[in-house]
Amino acid sequence: MGRVEGKVAFITGAARGQGRSHAVRLAEEGADIVAVDMCRDVETVGYGMAAPEDLRETARLVEKAGRRVVAVQGDVRERAQMVAAVERGVAELGGIDIVVAQAGVAAMTGQPGVQAWIDGLDTNLLGTINAVHAALPHLGEGASIIATGSAASFMNMLPQPGMPVGTDPGGASYTLSKRALSQFIHELALNLAPRNIRANVVHPTNCNTAMLQSDPMYKAFRPDLENPTREDAELAFPGQQAMSIPYIEPVDVSHAVVYLASDEARYVTGVQLRVDAGSYLRFQNFHL
Numbered sequence: 001m002g003r004v005e006g007k008v009a010f011i012t013g014a015a016r017g018q019g020r021s022h023a024v025r026l027a028e029e030g031a032d033i034v035a036v037d038m039c040r041d042v043e044t045v046g047y048g049m050a051a052p053e054d055l056r057e058t059a060r061l062v063e064k065a066g067r068r069v070v071a072v073q074g075d076v077r078e079r080a081q082m083v084a085a086v087e088r089g090v091a092e093l094g095g096i097d098i099v100v101a102q103a104g105v106a107a108m109t110g111q112p113g114v115q116a117w118i119d120g121l122d123t124n125l126l127g128t129i130n131a132v133h134a135a136l137p138h139l140g141e142g143a144s145i146i147a148t149g150s151a152a153s154f155m156n157m158l159p160q161p162g163m164p165v166g167t168d169p170g171g172a173s174y175t176l177s178k179r180a181l182s183q184f185i186h187e188l189a190l191n192l193a194p195r196n197i198r199a200n201v202v203h204p205t206n207c208n209t210a211m212l213q214s215d216p217m218y219k220a221f222r223p224d225l226e227n228p229t230r231e232d233a234e235l236a237f238p239g240q241q242a243m244s245i246p247y248i249e250p251v252d253v254s255h256a257v258v259y260l261a262s263d264e265a266r267y268v269t270g271v272q273l274r275v276d277a278g279s280y281l282r283f284q285n286f287h288l
């Protein structure tokens with residue numbers, strides 16, 4: 001018996017990166033998967049997004065693990081699309097027990113236009129709310145909701161010296177959206193506790209995905225260089241963690257997701273679980 005044997009997990013952002021890793025690990029532990037991803041680029045996001053073939057590969061890997069999968073292209077910014085994906089998953093797989101609101105972007109264009117701000121908040125914050133609210137009517141006692149925050153939630157993100165405020169609204173929206181979704185899940189956990197439905201947030205630090213391994217992120221970590229390479233940025237990546245590593249791998253976050261989804265965590269709710277190699281320790285003073 002797997003740790004989530006017989007359960008159904010609804011996962012957004014499932015085509016690659018952390019979302020794919022969560023889907024595969026949950027499938028390996030016995031869950032059937034409703035895998036959702038937009039599978040197209042966003043103009044304000046300075047790196048390529050997942051493609052339809054990425055979502056098909058996730059589905060293949062879930063089936064390889066011996067579980068059923070419903071793969072749906074859908075935009076988390078559109079509530080109706082999330083409702084349709086959930087309803088299809090319920091119809092084909094029999095219900096929803098686990099929600100993993102993973103879909104997210106870093107709209108770090110470095111441009112002052114407002115669209116990056118809108119896309120960042122609509123995907124990371126509104127997208128989390130849409131995914132959770134689409135699934136909520138189908139969740140029963142023992143269900144688990146898990147949202148992806150960020151170690152950035154615990155940092156004071158100030159503009160670089162000499163950089164005017166408002167020059168990167170997309171980058172600012174990333175931090176704000178992760179903080180706001182964390183508060184949303186906190187309040188959700190409180191209100192769902194009497195129904196024995198749990199809600200938690202996982203906060204990764206630098207994670208080895210396309211979001212981190214991108215030109216905008218390289219520039220964020222090496223503002224001293226005009227066109228930093230991955231090698232340049234990886235000299236700075238360890239500065240975000242107390243442990244001497246540049247980043248974690250998606251599966252490191254997946255282990256936490258499996259735990260929170262399983263009955264092992266049946267009394268764990270309202271938690272802000274940091275998988276951050278000590279990032280919080282570097283940026284926060286100690287408080288009891």
